[in-house]
Amino acid sequence: MKTTHLTIVVCVAIAIFSCDSKIKNIKQSTFETDTTKITDGGTLVVGVRSEPASLNPLTALSQTSRNIISLIFRRLADLNEDLATFTPQLAKKWAFSSDSMSLVFHLRTDVLWHDKIPFTAADVMYSYQMQINPEVAWDGISYKDNIASAQSPNDSTVIFTFHKKSLSMLMDAVEGYIVPKHILEHDPPEKMHESHFNVNPIGAGPFRFLGWKDQQTVTLIKNNSYYETGKPHLDRIIFKIVPDNLNLLTQLKAGEVDLVEGIYPKDFQGIVKNWDEVKSSVRPVSYMGRRYDFIGWNLIDPDTYQEAIQNEISEIKINEYIKPNKLFGSQKVRCALTMAIDREALTDAVNFGMALTMDGPVPPILAAYNEDANIRWHYDPRQAIKLLSEEGWIDSDKDGILDKDGVAFEFEMVTENGNVRWEQVATIIQDQLGKIGIRVTPRLVEPALLYGKMLPSKDFDAVVIGWVVGLTMDLAPLFHSSSFFTPFHFTGYNSLRYDSLDAASKNTINPEAAQQYYIDIARLLSYDLPYTWLYYRLECSAIHGRFKNVKSDKRGMYINLEDWWIPLNERNRIDKLFEG
């Protein structure tokens, strides 16, 4: 599945709204508060479907890589569950300068890299230099756009100076793992993607890299010099690569792997049932995930778009050159299409209850989310037909398909080949729109063709795909006119009002004002409907019940892995073999 990281700027000081408690299907474990019971030792075997490409935070892209990296490396500070406050990590404290244009980080002096070399401000400076170097192509480079400079007056202090005041200054500064300068400085930035460090990482996190067997396992072991005394509790983590989904679930049930993420909802329901009936020791864990799926409408005419590309017109002349799409150029038509789809039934049908119906652009896990901001288009096929007739779409030739000026209302709905969920969504939509006289032809397309050509060249009618959202949010790459000619702005949405709201939300340092701008943005986009948002998915995972203190939330499954432990009487054969 194509999982593009959508970064969204969030106001960190905004009051939090979380939907977690509202979801009946959230399954969480309890957290052990009595630390005297905790015993060290044991092995966690994580089943993953794909091999990580790189374990270097500067070059890693896949989710498997990111999960492993989060255990080997540390940031200056970690974002808390409220997505507003931070917990110190490599920085012990921080403070803004008197003019609020600089942020001073005071670093820990008791941190050792896994090769026992002390961590210093030089490592932070080097990491920053690499993160902003375009040759490295770090995927979080946009976080650093507002940072004007970084300085280190001594070995334990780093100062970041910003171009302008913003609500995301702290987030911008701490985003990105710190890498060891003494190892990486010998690699030129343009060769970073080929560095030996990518497959032999050295960090300062709770676990250190032990070995990597190609296509089989990646093994981490406890870092005995970790700066948080007494942690981690587990001795070893093995990431076992099992590409076949059926085999992975089988191994989970057989106890050959302890943890699996991204379980298909139907399989997850089986795990829940077995756990509830005390038939299995595999515990289901679910939490608000980071993915949502939607229908993207092509708002513009692909032919005039191609002409505009050939004539190299600028963003400011978009409306002059590019014509609206014959079918989806009208807001009323998009509204009718949205109302003709029973999104609640669709959400349940393809997610088995493990998703929330979504009405607008702001993901519900984010502080910027406001439940009342979106305009809700309830399922109402009669009203949909009425809206379409107002736009001139009627079945004049009585062939069961709406038409206008001799053109039938029919289109292709493309989606990624191999993604069963999206294939089901497209089929359900075909059926539902068919009932109001619209002929939809689902078309399955190879990912390379879909993301590499069709969407960037806006050569499609409608698409069903999904995004993976970051913990901070910026909708501009998807909807701002400045991104109009970039690959991910494929709907061709162009709104001066959106542009001004986006700019205003980024230029204010007043959290309340920012929140109001986000409400306005949500209202505008949920009215204009460049997407029909379908549902926000719950992440479905399962872990063996012998692991205690397991905590997970929207930040993921690995947020407190250094706290996990296994009671002595629940150790299995693998634990004992490694201990022996």
Next chain:
Amino acid sequence: MISIILKRALDSVPTIIIGITLTFLIVHLAPGDPGIRFLDPSQSTEIQQIIQKRFGLNEPLHIQYWNWVKRVLFHFDFGNSFYNGKPSSEALRSALLPTILLAGCALVFALITGILLGILAATRSNTFTDRTITIIMMLFFSTPAFWLGIMFLGVFSIQLGWLPSSHLTSLYHDQLNTIGRFTDYIQHLFLPVLTLGLPLAATFFRYIRSGVIEALRSDYILGARARGISHNKILFRYCLKNSLLPIISLLGVIIPALLSGAVIVEVIFSLPGMGRTMVSAVFGRDYPIILAASTLAFFAVVAGNLIADITYSIIDPRIRYQTRKNS
């Protein structure tokens, strides 16, 4: 003999060049950009261009091709993987050994099983034993490998729990002693070898059975019997030798079948190997790996055919005689 080998080897060169060139063109002309998955929506077009340049995709196609040929011919460098930056040769080297192990064991298993059962069925032609063996082998012949693999997994790993369901070794392999490690390999390879080897054994079985039945009915065998030569000698020395000829020519074309079969088996049993490397490279548009693996596959197929031709001419003197006469 050397001249025959040289001639056949030289004949193979154009096949390899054409095959690799076609592969290069197909992967590069397919729509889409391998760099797209490195992009975040918020990244600038400058980074997009840097990624294109990093992979050498900013050059015209014929320049890319020429650069690639130069690197391969003069430096034996297939380039670095787009996915993880590792040299392609290194990625293939680590993937090759498990595939050779799997394919080699499957081939040996298939040959032994196919030949022994073929002889057994042929010598008991049209009896209950022959019919039972033939039906079972036809079942394996017509069963897709993925289904067979899943069935074996379900029965032997999940239901009975006798054998491991994935990987080449256990997680605690390094903690075992030498015998333990050897047993560990056998346990892990048993089901994959069976999955890959049984359909192949069924193929060999068909050839051997019909070959031996035909030979047993021939005049020279009748002559041998009249001379009082023992049954076993007739069977293994005369009948089998002649029945093996089609198997040898089959071995040349069995290599691609083994490689494609290995892809499925490696995915089902989570084995490391060429098959999985190829599949991930194709889905990830990892051009250097696709091209390096294709080159290797072309060499393997051509070498397989070459070896089959040479072995054939060693076993069957008529081929040598015919070749000399033609030249």
